[in-house]
Amino acid sequence: MRYEIDLRSDTLTEPTDEMRRAMASANVGDDVFGEDPTVNRLQEMAAAKLGKQAALLMTSGTQANLAAILTHCGRGDEVILDANAHTYCYEAAGPSVLGGVSMRPIEGRDGFLTPEQAKAAIRPDNDHFPRSRLLEIENTHNRGGGSVLSIERTSALCAAAHENGLSVHLDGARIFNAAVALGVDARALARDVDSVSFCLSKGLSAPVGSLLCGNADFIKQARRWRKALGGGLRQAGVIAAAGIVAIGTMIERLAEDHENARFLAAELSAIPGISLKANPPPTNMVYIKLAEGRTDSAAVVARLSENGVGALTTAPDTIRFVCHRHIRREHVGRAAKAVRTAIG
Numbered sequence: 001m002r003y004e005i006d007l008r009s010d011t012l013t014e015p016t017d018e019m020r021r022a023m024a025s026a027n028v029g030d031d032v033f034g035e036d037p038t039v040n041r042l043q044e045m046a047a048a049k050l051g052k053q054a055a056l057l058m059t060s061g062t063q064a065n066l067a068a069i070l071t072h073c074g075r076g077d078e079v080i081l082d083a084n085a086h087t088y089c090y091e092a093a094g095p096s097v098l099g100g101v102s103m104r105p106i107e108g109r110d111g112f113l114t115p116e117q118a119k120a121a122i123r124p125d126n127d128h129f130p131r132s133r134l135l136e137i138e139n140t141h142n143r144g145g146g147s148v149l150s151i152e153r154t155s156a157l158c159a160a161a162h163e164n165g166l167s168v169h170l171d172g173a174r175i176f177n178a179a180v181a182l183g184v185d186a187r188a189l190a191r192d193v194d195s196v197s198f199c200l201s202k203g204l205s206a207p208v209g210s211l212l213c214g215n216a217d218f219i220k221q222a223r224r225w226r227k228a229l230g231g232g233l234r235q236a237g238v239i240a241a242a243g244i245v246a247i248g249t250m251i252e253r254l255a256e257d258h259e260n261a262r263f264l265a266a267e268l269s270a271i272p273g274i275s276l277k278a279n280p281p282p283t284n285m286v287y288i289k290l291a292e293g294r295t296d297s298a299a300v301v302a303r304l305s306e307n308g309v310g311a312l313t314t315a316p317d318t319i320r321f322v323c324h325r326h327i328r329r330e331h332v333g334r335a336a337k338a339v340r341t342a343i344g
């Protein structure tokens, strides 16, 4: 890790010893032929975990969301999503670049639209407009502050989409953080959506990979898109083996990351000159906002890095801290002290 206390992202987590052993001894085959037993097992586990018929190993969350959107939408179709959605902000406009799919960003609250907002964004059938085809939701919501969407709110959004002929894709990169925070089964959070992606390589600590889950026909079509996107891998069992360990051993421990985030937020809340997006934070992310007239976030982050603390600027006045497996309670206390010094 680049910094002694690296709070930039949970993607920095490194594989556990058990993952490395599993990778070294994985049974493999050619997954483009569908013959890698370890990939097949991971896909079965993932589908069962999310309550869907089938799943597909993808190289990244970005690729999983892109393949999902390309499967749901054709050229001239439109995806309705929150203006801060990862897909809209950070996935290089892949759906537009590669699929001719238009994106309709709507300003939600903490990353979530209301069903009324979603309905209002659906276009009438008219030659002038793109065709509203898909609603995308993100849970937990990264730029929303690691915010969590409940089962009830997910159902209400899905109903708004389905009643109007739209499908729903859930970017569940951190769906297990949401499930652990709510104390519910991830299946319940994915029950009403048509497809869901989740990442192995964030808080779950695997080195690579995401899963896209949906019904059998959807996954069959997504598999073709995965091939077109260059995501058809051969002996991918070496990756899948770490994913199996991730799903089997890393989900419950996310609660520790949430607890550390709460501790960090409590410590930071005592520092003058900053405010917290949410206190307590909903999951493993803590976003702080610098008071007006303070030095900019890049300068604060630079000073933190001189003291061995990694953090990420997400806007000129906003800094993100993410707790993960390599962050322990004592790190959090030290990080908070470094923030106090850096703010000045």
Ligand SMILES: Cc1ncc(COP(=O)(O)O)c(C=O)c1O
Residues within 6 Å of the ligand: 011, 059, 060, 061, 062, 063, 086, 087, 138, 140, 141, 142, 171, 173, 174, 199, 201, 210
């Ligand atoms: C909410 C969300 N979705 C998707 C992704 C993309 O995942 P990847 O970095 O594996 O492409 C990320 C990455 O941080 C994310 O936070």
